[in-house]
């Protein structure tokens with residue numbers, strides 16, 4: 001492709017991709033609640049930078065390790081080199097279509113997600129419009145974040161919840177940890193009871209046992225019994241109560257559960273979501289923009305969900321850029337009630353020039369600046385990656 005061209009009428013028409021770089025985050029990786037727990041030095045989230053020949057760089061985020069991100073970019077490089085960064089959906093689809101045989105749905109789909117987010121960021125910066133505007137328009141200017149916290153012994157839970165409640169959150173998801181893993185329904189209920197008691201009756205409470213954990217021990221009968229218990233505490237949704245691929249189990253659970261059923265955070269590609277949406281497996285679907293294929297693919301998944309009457313809540317919580325993408329989509333996708341916000345993560349709260357801040361009603365304002373509308377801070381990012389230079393932050 002030729003270099004960038006300018007026309008008098010519309011300004012920049014092309015911005016050719018010169019290179020795509022990645023910066024693995026490590027040193028402060030937050031716990032996931034996994035049975036094989038993440039250590040702070042582990043690399044599980046990676047920032048992506050797409051550099052163009054017009055001097056505009058876009059940023060994205062991938063839920064995977066730096067090693068896998070690097071390897072994925074090396075495989076994809078001949079496909080994106082020289083491409084027009086102002087055409088995110090087409091370029092991302094080109095990457096998907098030409099890499100099916102190399103790991104469809106896995107690492108390559110995760111890596112394409114970060115590239116796609118960065119391409120939308122570039123398009124917005126060049127157009128002078130927010131990503132939400134480019135997606136079709138901004139229905140809202142703020143959205144409620146739910147504070148996502150790991151479960152713990154009941155007494156410890158109370159202290160953590162109190163700390164975040166004091167920061168202004170009005171919705172809380174408690175997940176993983178001991179819940180469902182000790183064969184102790186009384187402990188499970190004690191955790192939920194103390195959470196509801198601490199946050200009060202007017203705050204939203206969601207429960208996520210984490211059925212995508214390795215060797216998740218529970219099945220449908222446990223999920224049904226637990227759903228009945230959760231109904232007594234007005235739980236807003238019961239997330240990943242089963243192993244993530246258990247389509248039939250989720251269908252039965254959704255029909256019989258008194259509380260809404262959610263899932264989908266580990267699925268990638270719209271095709272994988274289709275049976276769950278079409279066949280009534282979820283009340284709420286939670287695609288992760290840093291895994292599914294990026295903003296281009298998440299838009300398609302949202303539209304499928306909306307068509308089948310399934311609520312959408314984004315799951316891109318893992319870095320400030322994932323959250324920034326979720327915020328733009330929350331503006332553009334009608335009836336998006338929440339975004340996930342992990343409490344206390346250095347990768348969310350510690351890498352922006354102007355960190356996210358709740359308003360006095362517990363909502364997050366949705367940036368209305370070009371692109372994702374957020375700016376990485378070089379010094380702050382340098383604290384959580386050895387590769388800050390490749391991002392070309394100023």
Ligand SMILES: [Mg+2]
Nearest residue numbers: 208239240265
């Ligand atoms: Mg979850």
